[in-house]
Structures are given as structure tokens and as C-alpha cells.
Amino acid sequence: MSALPPACSECGQEFTVAAPADLPCPNCGSRRRTFRIEVGGGVLAVSGGAPEVWVHSSFARHWFEDALREARTGTDYNARRREIVFAVCFIESYLFEWVRDEALKRDFKRLRDYLPATDKRGIRERWKEVIKQLGKDGLLPATPDFGLPYWEDFQTLVKFRDGLGSCGCESSRIARRTR
Numbered sequence: 001m002s003a004l005p006p007a008c009s010e011c012g013q014e015f016t017v018a019a020p021a022d023l024p025c026p027n028c029g030s031r032r033r034t035f036r037i038e039v040g041g042g043v044l045a046v047s048g049g050a051p052e053v054w055v056h057s058s059f060a061r062h063w064f065e066d067a068l069r070e071a072r073t074g075t076d077y078n079a080r081r082r083e084i085v086f087a088v089c090f091i092e093s094y095l096f097e098w099v100r101d102e103a104l105k106r107d108f109k110r111l112r113d114y115l116p117a118t119d120k121r122g123i124r125e126r127w128k129e130v131i132k133q134l135g136k137d138g139l140l141p142a143t144p145d146f147g148l149p150y151w152e153d154f155q156t157l158v159k160f161r162d163g164l165g166s167c168g169c170e171s172s173r174i175a176r177r178t179r
Helices: 060-073 077-103 108-114 123-136 149-165 168-177
Strands: 002-008 033-039 042-048
Touching: 060 077, 077 108, 077 123, 077 149, 108 123, 123 149
Parallel strands: none
Antiparallel strands: 002 033, 033 042
């Protein structure tokens, strides 16, 4: 992928990459630019203001497959440990990707409103609050009932993960409970 020099949107006159964005076209006087990026064999052109390019990936499916593999094939406590960690990583990734791709329809700027980079809430609080906020903003037809058993199961899984991270006695209690 490489950036091509910007061009005037009206007449096609190319600018140097270093030309200020507010510099009028020397050929026709227009201030509209087309920004171009060459990707593989094609060219992506964006006309108008300064472009914003978002490069993103999705990992939830891979975390889920890792957790499933450990659940199906692992036989020792290390397999349970990996299964728990992979399952919670799946949950964290899934929430982010679902909000980004489905609820917000890839409106990347609005993603910051629900999942800011500075968010230090744990996954239990984040999951609950983000879902409630999406519902309040009319982006979900309904929100789940967090008083039902599936929410308790979710919290138990996160507690297992938290216990694994705090080492020592908590890990041994979890290992005994999962046998």
C-alpha cells in the first residue's frame, strides 16, 4: 500500500505530498483535493477534506476457537487455565468487534463514545454499561436482563480468569472447582 500525490478534485492537477492542504490549485483555484492510496493493483481515491483511514482486525473468532479447542482436547489443569483465559479474551474482543461492526455499523468515530481507549472498567462493568448505553441511544431493540442465570455464568467465568491472574491460592481454588 502506498500513498500517491494528492490531486485537485476539479481538474486533476497533482500536488506535491508536502503541499499545505489549504493551498489552492495552481491550475483552476479549487481547494478540493482527491487523496489517493494505491493498494495492490487498484487505487482508492477519496475526494473532499482530509481522509481518515482506519485499519482494523477481528480476533474474537480466533479466541473462541482457541477456547473451544482447549475445552475439547485439553485434559490437564493447564488446558483449563488456557480455556478460561481464551474465553475471557473472546468476550473482550467480541464486545469490541460487535459494537464496532454491528451496533455502530463501522462508525469508527462513535466507537470512542462507547469504548474509549482510556476505559479502565473491568469486562463485567464494561459489558453491562455499554449494552445499556447502546439501548438508551436507540441502537438496540432491547437490552438483556442482567439478573438471569447466563449473566451469573459470565461473571463466574471472569472470576476464574481474575483468579488465574492473581496467582497462588486463588488459582488452586479454581483448579479444584473445575475438576
